[in-house]
């Protein structure tokens with residue numbers, strides 16, 4: 001049975017500042033993702049804190065929110081068969097040094113914090129994250 005899903009993807013500040021957004025978008029498209037909606041913006045720190053609220057007890061939470069709100073990002077709704085898992089596979093491991101060859105994080109990520117992309121990790125979070133950026 002077909003399982004077309006939507007997931008939220010973010011091209012993070014380290015990638016946008018290196019002008020990698022066009023290249024990363026074309027990787028998604030070449031892998032069969034449709035970019036349903038997209039926008040370029042800069043978050044306030046308080047908005048990053050809300051977005052990453054699931055991580056609020058983690059030691060890296062403050063740095064993570066500082067970082068995500070430090071520069072321009074590109075947010076996209078990606079659509080494909082099994083989009084959520086498919087995007088996570090294409091992104092690679094959180095730590096670019098552990099990511100598989102050919103993944104976006106292996107190609108472009110600089111470190112575990114500056115790892116170039118975000119992707120929703122479950123259908124529940126995909127819906128929450130899509131609404132966060134695209135619900136009026």
Ligand code: UDP
Pocket residue numbers: 055060064093094112113114115117118119121
């Ligand atoms: N992160 C970090 N240090 C860590 C773990 C995570 O800076 O030790 C950052 C990293 O940028 C990651 C984000 O926090 O992308 C969210 O962490 P998560 O475990 O959800 O990883 P992801 O789902 O992005 O692979």
Ligand code: MG
Pocket residue numbers: 119121
């Ligand atoms: Mg995550």
